[in-house]
Amino acid sequence: MGKMLLAILSGILTALSMPGFLSGVLIWFSLIPLLKAMERKSPLWCGFLSFLYFYTHISISFYWVFPTLTENFPEVFGRFPGWVGGVVFFLMGIIEALPFLGFGILYGIFSKRVRRNPKLELFFVPSLYLLFEYLRGIGDLGFTGGRLSDALYKNVGIVQLASVGGTLLLVFIIVLVNTLFYILMRKRYFRLLYIFMVLGVIYTLDAVIGWYLPLPENGSAKIVALQPNVPVKVKYSVSEKELLEKFTRLTQNLRNALVVTPEAFFMTDISRTNTKEVLERISSERNLRILVGFPTFGKKKYNQVSLIDGKFSNQHYAKVRLFPFVEKLPYPFIFRMFSFLKALDYFDPGEKYTVFKIENFPPFSVQICF
Template sequence: MRTGHLKSFCLLRIWSSPARNCCPLLVFRIYGNLSQNPAIFTKITLYVIFFLTFLILCTKIVLRDSVMELLDREEVSNFLKRKNGIYSCFLCIVSGGLFALCQPPFNLGHLSWFCLVPFLIGLNGKKAKQGFVYGFIMGAVYFLCILYFVFIVQPPLTITGAILLIIYQALYLALFGLLFSIIAGRDSCLQFVFSSAFLWVSIEYLRSLGVMGFPWGLLAYTQWKNLTLIQIAEITGVYGVSFVVFVFNAAVAYIILQYLRKPFDYRRFSTPEMAVLSVLLIGIITSVFFYGMRAISRYEPLIKEREKEIDIAIVQGNIDQSKKWDPHYLGESLGVFMGLTGELKGTPDLIIWPETAITVSLNENPFLRDSISGFARSIHTYLITGVQEYEDGRYYNRAILISPAGEISGKYDKIHLVPFGEATPAFFKWIFPFLKKVIPGEDISSGSVRTVFEHPSGKFSCCICFESIFPGEIRLFIKRGAQFLVNITNDAWFGKTNAPYHHFAINVFRAVENRIEIARAANSGISGYIDKLGRPRYYTRIFTRGLIRSNLSLRNGTTIYTRFGDIFSYACLVATALLMSLPFLKAISQKS
């Protein structure tokens, strides 16, 4: 696009951007739309970076050569020490805001290579307690920006939950700040860059563990549109992409810190260690992008050949959340799904309805079960749908596969439940018995079997809702023999916020990690298909009603990640543990 058309391009795209639902500021909308044009965005970003660099240089020269000569050096030093906490706090807030803008739906992934630089500069030289505080400030700003959708789920009940969730997630970055001040050496560029990178990946991995695990907003997800870079995920998982981006951030931060050190000495940039860092940094980034290009050239022909494929139709009913759970509205709701399904021309191999498309138990409603069975027979194909099922005195969030004969040929009960949303963790029930009265409704029971559904055209598994954000759990489905993946969800809870966009982008990494194609059905969007390279295609807009149809190719191999899991994250954990032990080992050796 020529620059002469830039103004009209921005004006045409501003009001159609999904970002308009997430931030009222016009400047963010313009910036988000510019990011959709890589050529223009890159030029503007480079101009901004060069301008800011020039401004910093000029300011530095003025402050050093003029102010320091006019004022007493000790007086200036004391003034800067008093203001240092404010500056560090400001840098953390800036990093938190920039980091949030890099995530969907703004998708300013270019900024993610620099967004953590202010945060790392603010942490430099801080004691452990200070690092904890500044890390918490950065985390609170960041998670407030990307998790604000929790506030609107069921207010006022979820307001308290949202605040606690943001605090809980911010504590992980507080832990990063605390440990960073211990293991990141200021005099060693290699230790500063790589120890902090190992620590960052370790913290991100820890966020995914346990019943309270919630790996939302990882650094890697800022790169979901960077097709070449994310191919490394088939080896390292999503955390390898985070590592590469963070290493670049840390290297830039270290270079800036060396420039700001007093007295200034150009020889700091010509040390052997800096040369090694440059070689490693260039080598890592070049290798990752080279591997990505090779992977694309290797899998592209396989995707085009499509020797083994399955024809899948996705139905997006866009059922109003205020009516969806009303039993009196069930007939109209099912009528929407059946009506859209009836509009299909020809017979696909599989039809997908979203999570809890059927909001009442089929076991307790034989008439409804017979109606669904009769409908399945009339369409002469397989149908998979979500249902809120009641069985043996327990509720389940279930996916069922109905055969062309109208029989339920397979079922999967959601294993990883949303804490406090679907079930209260047993530990919290024991500690806080009053939660049973505060949180309405009965807990949903967790499933125990990772079902692989049998279909004449291929085997597949179905993950439900936010199960797709856990890479370690999705790989277990693939390891059991699934040849493609279905994800059903209901993101209507979150309204027109950033959540549906971020949730969809996460599935891109699950496709690349396991080299598997994904069909995603969401009640209100985003529904769509993702191929083995992580390219979305035929996806819907949020809060629209309709259906889409496409062919998915079957998995024809097993990736390193599918086979071995998060070995890269384990290596980062071990490296972090060793780096943390170094100060203690040095102290022991000095005493002896």
């Protein structure tokens, strides 16, 4: 029971380090209880503890999905009762945590050998974790939400390493530091000062790198995040005309700015309606660049964001990694029974990531949801 509580504690600490929770500092300690729990345990027991850790983490981190599945979806689409949404939330956690069953099993197989050599252990554990974090993100069920690197979103200096090895490099570093602290805590001569020294080095480097990041040479860019605050239960029933009127009202005093709307601000393909001309006129008359989200329904269906710069430009981004079950049905021959979870429609994945380029603005990209 004690081992299970340690695994659950790891999951809680990891979740509390995510954006919007407590503090990213917790990520440097969050895996230590899990590693302690897996000490001298059989591979299957280690697999279960690792699974329990990640299930706890993902369930807390994505707590907001629970009311979406049990209240919003049943109210809006009426395809299933609320209790079914609760079951689906439970299954979602299981699917996301399954790869870490493998992490725990392999850790249990090799841990006795690598523990004899702390240097080998220091690189074996993060490498093994990295492997299963990568596997979690590939395939039709691939999902990268809740990645350990999310906890570093405020650490501008450290995050620059993502330009070298992506977020997986950040994951490797986080697990390496956790493993280092775990090894140090096993030593008879362990002193808490060692941990503070390591953290001091990490955050000093973060501050120094952040301090020396290049600043814009001149000028400024005004960016406005526009949130219509339309409740989910009426979002799918509000007409395109009402949303356009709301957009016009919210932007009537804006000039010379980049306006960014949420994902699927419009629930219809506005490239085929009069809304397109109205937005182009607003953009031209007020010197506004508008990034607007809406689905497109042509030969292929995309969850897309498009740039309006006086006219609808050819710069757009169609979501590449679609949300399993909600935006795409993974492996239909297995999961066809879950097609009732479909939201607006099943989309096709975008073909590439887009770097938007606007005069007098730095190049930038956008993400749709995850």
